[in-house]
Amino acid sequence: MSTEINFIEESIHTFKPTEKKAAEYILKYPDKVVNLSVQKLAEKAKVSEATIIRLSKSLKCKGFQELKLRIAYELAKSENTNSLYDDIPSDDSMKSFIQSVSQNNIQSIQNTLLVLSEEDLEKAVLLISNARQVAVYGIGASAIIAQDFKQKLTRINRWCEAAFDGDTQLTVSANLSEQDVAFGISYSGQTKDVIESVKVAKENGASIITLTKSGDNPLSSLADVKLNTTSLERNVRSGATSSRIAQLNVIDILFLGVTKSNQDRNIRALERTRKAVRISKQNG
Secondary structure, eight states: OOSSOHHHHTTGGGSOHHHHHHHHHHHHOHHHHTTOOHHHHHHHHTSOHHHHHHHHHHTTOSSHHHHHHHHHHHHHHHHHHGGGOOSSOSSOSHHHHHHHHHHHHHHHHHHHHHHOOHHHHHHHHHHHHHOSOEEEEOOTHHHHHHHHHHHHHHHTTOOEEEEOSHHHHHHHHHTOOTTOEEEEEOSSSOOHHHHHHHHHHHHTTOEEEEEEESSOOTTGGGOSEEEEEOOOOOSSOGGGHHHHHHHHHHHHHHHHHHHHHTHHHHHHHHHHHHHHHHHHHHHO
16 A cells, blocks of 8 residues: 555545545555546446545545645655655664654645645634633643643733643633633544543533544544644654644644734734843843
């Protein structure tokens, strides 16, 4: 099976049987699929044309033509970078480490651009900008992402609570209301503590934003706004490296959007916090 078409691989477990059958054919023969019509692909994959159209839409494409363009784009990129797609390269030279890690991170951001919805980002920015309080949840590596967003929102004087364990998350969720936003972060979308905390927040009327890998999962199924990333981590999952970079990139986009929503006020807040930290260091 091909390993280049990552955005399909990460979603395949969510497809219906006939869609999965078509997706498996695409993963096996991506270079052939880009030259096939929808009728020909349906014939070769032994599914209906309607299945191909549904699969394309499940992958957030307007139709099969857009899906083919995305596949062609991925194939073109992989020609020059496929040899670097290892979590831990076989070559133990420092040059190899530098190239492998850097390329994986770059590729994860580029792949995320294919699954990240501008419309959903705009909705998320609006919800966060208008929220009384934003509660951000993450466990393990995702806690780093949550902490980063809390630090950013705090700098522009936004009320944000970041919780990194189940008990604290549930405690925060119990006090949320329809004025608030709960933001659940989990690359797999299957982190039990985050799911349970987001459920409580939703029951209390809070708006829900999730940041997970592409494709349906238990956490994103609870969301009012679903944000997706994709990465190249397939085997070792060494410290959730490239997925973390892709998630941090989304956080930066959100922060810029929220800052822009009330730019003058937020820039003043950034300057106040920068000045306070500078003076504190000078006095220390």
